[in-house]
Amino acid sequence: MADLENLVIARRLRVPIGDTLVGSNPGRGEVAARQLDAALLSVGFKCSAALLERLSKLRVETVIDLGVRVLAAIRELVGDHVQHNAYFINFPRNVPDTIEFWVDLLSKALLDPVAAARVAQPGPLNLLALPEYGRYQHTYADLLAAHAELIPLAGDRITMLELGGSLKSEARELFVSLAGSEVPLSAEDLAALRTLAAFCADEPERIPVRENRAVINEMRLASHRPLLVDTVTDVLRLACGISGGDVTLDTPTRFRSFRRAERRALMRALDTVVTPAKLGDVPRHSEQWKRLGERLHPHDYPHLWRAAHVFEVARGERKARSFDSRVEAALSDGRTDDAVELLGNAPGALLRRFDHLLRTATSPSAVLDAAEKAATSASGRVLLSLREHLQNRLTPVAGRVFANRRGRAWTTPDTRAPINEDTLSRAVAVLDEEITRRLPDLGKLIVDPEVLDVALPLSGKAVAPGLGMLPRGSLSAVDGELLRFFVYWRQASRRTDYDLSALMLDASYGDPEHVSWTSYRNAFAEYSGDLTDATNGASEFINIRLAQATKPIIIPQVNIFSGEPFDEAAEAFFGFMLRGAEQEGRPFEPRTVRMKSDLRGSGRVALPLVFLRGGDGGWQAKWLHLYLQGHVSFNRVEGNRVTTASQVRAIVERDYLRVRYLVGLLERKNPAGDHTTHIALQAPADLPDGVKVYTPSALHELIPA
Template sequence: MEDLIIARRLRVPVEGAGDETSGWGQVAARQLDAALLSVGFTCSPALLDRLARLPGEQVIDLGVRVLAAVRRLVGDHVEHNAYFVDFPRNVPDTLEFWAGLLREAMLDPVAAARLRPGILNLLDLPRYGSYQHTYADLLAAHAELVPLAEDRVTVLELGGSLRDEARDLYLSLAGSEVPLAAEDLAALRALAAFCADLHADDQPERVPVRENRAVINEARLAAGRPLLVDTVTDVLRLAALCSDGDVTLATPTRLRSFRRAERRILLAALDAVPAAKHGDVLRHREQWKRLGERLHPHEHPQFPRVAQVFDVARGVRKAASFGSRVEAALAAGRTGEAVSLLEHTPGALLRRLDHLLRAGGGSAVLEAAERAAAQASGRVLLSLREHLQNRLAPVDRVFTNRHGRAWTTSDTRAPLDEEALHRTLAILDEEIGRRLPDPGELIVDPAVLDVALPLSGKAVVPGLGMLPRGSLSLVEGELLRFFVHWRQRERRTDYDLSALMLDSTYDNPTHISWTSYANDFAAYSGDLTEAPDGASEFVDVRLAGATKPIIIPQVHIYAGEPFDEAAEAFFGYMTRDAAQEGRPFEPRTVRMKSDLRGSGRIALPLVFLRGDDDAWRVKWLHLYLSGHPSFNQVEGNRITASLLVRSIVERHYLSVGYLVGLLRARSSASSTGGQVTYIGLEAPADLPEGARIYTSATLHELIPA
């Protein structure tokens, strides 16, 4: 729990006020701060002061845990060796390197016996694909990093007690208006169990996201409390989660048996759902049949509507789903009837608004949309706003699933009426602005304005410096170095770090990979083909000399375990000054690091872009390509990757700057009352007590209900 709070909130839970005056606590606190600084972190003045007043032994114990947590967060918990000990210096020409290894193999009788005439298999060369030196040898070959003021220094803030910090994080995740990443959903599950005995006033007031609601209901079921349910699917999600299955219901779950007390709570929740919503059963009919076998509804006649639910699943009772009735009306050209049906579910109406406008609904559709906007969730309003602003200047459509798998296609839809489009945008702006709180005095870090609003977090793996897909941020530094580290679990696993480099038209490609070690401005650290104890690969780019304005890092699974099955797999990037020297991996120069866990075989974490002002920026992708079962390499996916990245780059994502504009209008139209609101990537130290703070870790809290 302590690691979770440090990683998600950059806050250190500290129990008690402390009253040690011997000075041993002060010494230990300064030692901890010095150790943290070596990996790019530091204690805030408040945290340092609190630690200094604790017994020294307690500071040392806490410091060991904090240092371990931040080292994992930045990727410094492993030894990052490189195949070429001098990297990025003395990287050889690719073919010359291979020829040298082949020459050595032919002089070795044992190795020569493995070589086959006419075929060059690099894995047959004894020195290819595995480290030829120790980590200590690598350290000896590199000078110490010269610290600079531009290096990343992330501040760790003073937290309250572990229980208080866990409660705050629990309420933040549970009340999120956007779906959470799988890792955050797992964190919410742990927090819900940890906070199960909190008073009812400390439980979340509302849980808008269905998967989050299932997690909260699991804790409520274990405590014997009534469930938060308003559709039959809420009960099925809970049953899947309790069986350690897929809470999204995308894949079938083998349901476990439930105790009699659990069955009674589940059946009571089902019985409370109106019969008009039983049509939802048809979406997961087979899973409902299995659940009926586990719940024994015939043993509980006090719940009469439950039998109707399972009758629908077995086909004994007819129940048309809401969606099928809407689709039937639209297919028959009865747009008015479809609108009348959808008005009962405002969110569904707004999600289909583009279709309804193209179907010829006219002013009736706009009037229904205006009424629906007042009742739909803030996330639906913002998602529709983003969708419609891209209809003003159509770009290729991008589709992304919850695993980050993506594909793109041309937009062949008929254009929307421009007057209707602008009217809808005005309706959305007015309604979104109305829901935002009065910020009082608004303080905004300009660096956050181009960060995309987190309208979905499913494909964004938590980590250091992570931002939502579509976010844009400045890259500062002369050298850019991205890295991948992995450790195989059961079988030989070969990941390949590569970079596709394109001109401004997304053409004329060149690349850096295991088939092309270097060019005039970039170098590759060498190919590692297995990782029983972990392996790291790097690509170094001198930004000032880069002749291509688009650089797309990629991680390919050439052989072995998928990203989400390996014992460990993560990607990140560093920036540094050309004169800094240092090891291939220096934690205080890491700007971003996160795990790889998508279901695809090719990862596209982000893209680096040089603008018209010659400044470099990074745009966040969080995408995976399906790729081939094995032997993926950058040359084989150039067209797919370039089309997909271009679609993301040209798409107009709704940014924090949009909400800031609405907040400023709201602030200027009302009295401040002394309230201060800060929005930025990190919170400064001089904010007044009681300020409302939104940082990269809590941007989801900006989304209005």
Template structure:
């Protein structure tokens, strides 16, 4: 239950409260005020409704609930660990880089034991005594810093009153399971937890990975499975074996019980039609391994299921739909390819750019696209809309990112599309998207949310505090910007390096802050830590008014040790403060964004800070990882790749909330309900208002 409660608090910022049985009220108001005071210290507060509800509970229950709520939000903001800094007075009294190294070397030479190990021919500065490990305790750090001066600009996140745990879990479950966009790995795990708790299911589960998790519960309960392709069965088998339901990584299948084997093969037999057998080849090796576990030969009355494994072994030929389309295109038979693709509307629209560039009759292709639009998912329509609007302008380059956030950029060598062709294609998409949108009634939109990108995929975005989809833009308030990284190793010595790449407006004239350059005229590094057996934190302070470069790209490099997704803990975030504020290196109420680091890349590029023509600063979300090297990654070594990637993201025209808000306004009526879209829900909304915030923005994507 604690896991469910924490999920609801951190994902929805709502506190679920069940009515206690046979409880006598007493000193609940005092306990509620104490909880609110504790929450304010980490940048959270209770809504009036939540305070009023807590005040009517017994004090003991409020205290127990408060302990759990405070633990959940402290982890959400990154305050559940002790953030020490290498230099105790950071950001003050940080030495010049050369001065620091010379000082360490001098100390080593004055120490007879250490001097014996210092050999000029093989000198490794990182092994000097005193380097890379804290030289003071966390208590010493606390004593060295004045308390934070609270200001009105500090973040205060409101926790709302929720319903019962069961009702809140059901709402979150329905939202995740019914999502029109693929979920992150963390959200898929949350969905698995919720599916085991909630008895009901949403009527529609459009994303197949979500469906596979719901099917795990159905299989365990002996209920009919929700499958309509052979790949659905493979995903389910992977999920039941603790593997990857996205099928990106191979799964080691477990032994299935007889009832499970029978259920999987029966489901496979119902969907393994000749037209769908072509999907088997895409995951041939995994099908072979699964066949060894399911023993299809023991079920002769399920012949179509057996054919799946025959195709996997190469004993039966089953050309895939994609191979037939590719054959037609490679032979120049674009018309035939279009006719084939009309049987799969989503596939046709995903290939529309290619078809328009290769087909002799653009009008016929657009006619087919217009017919296909009604049968494609809303996410496909919006993704194509974003793609085509970027074809109107010349991009710095094309950027590609996989489901893990690993990214690379390439020059755009595609031939341009005629403006009249693009205009008609965009018109087709706008009309179909508008048709699918609900009547918003009275529409209220917070201006701050207009530049948030629509969440067309959540795979690369790890949930956290203040997280927005890739391509989103928001203002940066405050005079001091401080970003931070914290990590803790499992077994191997692990060295992460927080760094910053600074560029001019043309993405040139690079300057960097890292362990090889502790500071410049406007930025300061907190010091390098090379071991994190008990956890390690690094910071970079940027005085925005003094910045000589308008582009600041924070990054986290793995210099040595465990990858992000193997470390016991790894997260990144940023804070903003005014110049008058003091405080410790880490102050939770000044944290604006915090999220876990993960992915298979060795260099993380979470976001980029940009100074506009008006002098104000903005942040644009990247959620990117570079492959990097197996070890010794440094900001100096990835400057060109990082610059090209960031430029591609910054100059790309992402489809934003503004687009859907304009369509909704045109469709609005005098219906007696209200729709609100914003970063936070105000307290004065009418009862029954439909609210969309970053946590539920995916629900805006039409079916």
């Protein structure tokens, strides 16, 4: 139950109280409720009036117990559950010049006989091995004593916690939202869905994403209910899920030994879905099918002969040509018309290849006709993805960027032939009409202007949930005078060194400058000092004085210099804070945190977002969610600045489909209504019953089916 409560609080910013018993002396819980509100305010959160009123009517001990759990969940959400020390105790004041720092460190080492003997060893001097380098030289208490208390300002973040219903009802709403999502979920959301599925019996009527369906099928299999499968790959995903593996099939799974009942259920499910056409999906994952066959023992089920065909195809004993291979063969032979005819049976696939088909077809109008027909059957996510793609075809860009589900990206020059503008306009009109038709009736819309530039979440895979997280391509205002990045990590089993860095570029993405462990400061930025061991956790910071910044593009990044990858560390997260110029305080002040999220992914260099100065002098953040491959070790900002610049530029110059687009369609479709819907960065406090609110964490619910 504790896991469910934490999920509801962190994901929905609602405190599930429901039918918690009222105290025998009403009002006795008021003091404890006010104390909780004050504690939450210190980390930038506050109880709504309805929540405070409900808490004040509970028993004192109930409020205290609930408050401890709520505060723990909120502190973890904002990153305040750990102690953030800094190498330089007075950071951002008194940060030394880089050369002066190394000279002073070397001088101290030479005065120590043991250290001096190490320094005098033959070979190159290893500066990182100097005794005082990379380790805290003071305690966290010393750091607190060296810094004044933060002076609260009106611009500090205040996030409202709302009164929730019962834990059961709140968990069910979150479960239905995730399970019925039209867009693929992140790994963290899939894990949350698995936790919720074990608790919630009710399921949404439609579960469009295959990975979500696999998680639901795990629970159905355990409770001996019918499985939701219609392709052979659905069965493979389920087998991976119950083996503790990857239901996205991105990484191989080591299958466990299945119980007889599980083997029988999986084989029966396979037998019901196998057709000659669906066998064409097997070769794509043939190695995993071979391994699964070793665990399912298909020879024990001679009556399920259709299921046995799957493993024969995987072993190469039976031929099965996939649908995609037939389309590719037609395209490679120059038979675009035949490819279009084939793709007519797969609307989503046709729309995904629309650009290529237009460029190679002898009759673009025939392709447009086929696309118009396909648009009525393809998923809303495919329609929106194509709409975003087409609006970027009219404007030349420096390069194309491709990002996979793990946030790894690469860029390439745009060598595609242009498409006729009239053709593009017709295709865009068809998509707009179909998307509008599918949008729900939201009645009267009240839209927070700050949410209009949030990108539509067409995929959530690369976005780890957290505080203030927005989809890739989103723009958000930066309204502080001091910008401070932070990274925290704690190693699991071996020495691990992460390096926080910032790359600064001019308007043409050239003239690079950086702040990192090799360059502690410049005219407008300071680095908190390098830490090379995180046995008990380590924090690094970079402070940026935005008004004095001489570069309009600032890219924070986290480099793995040595040790554990992001997804193997015991804990790793990144975030940023905004402060007023007169605010001092500790290096880490939770009430000034605007964004915090876990670091993960297979890349060795994390690029969470980029900060851009506009023509009016104001700053904005654009969300990247990228990971560069990097090197096995010794990654530095100087070594990846060309790759970083090219990938960031491709993201910045791309025109993403934003909430503004959907709001325009909704207002045209529903000019008035008898009910109200809010779309905002944060839910307004104490809304009346029946008002639906969409915040960034729920924007996937606006993606039409």
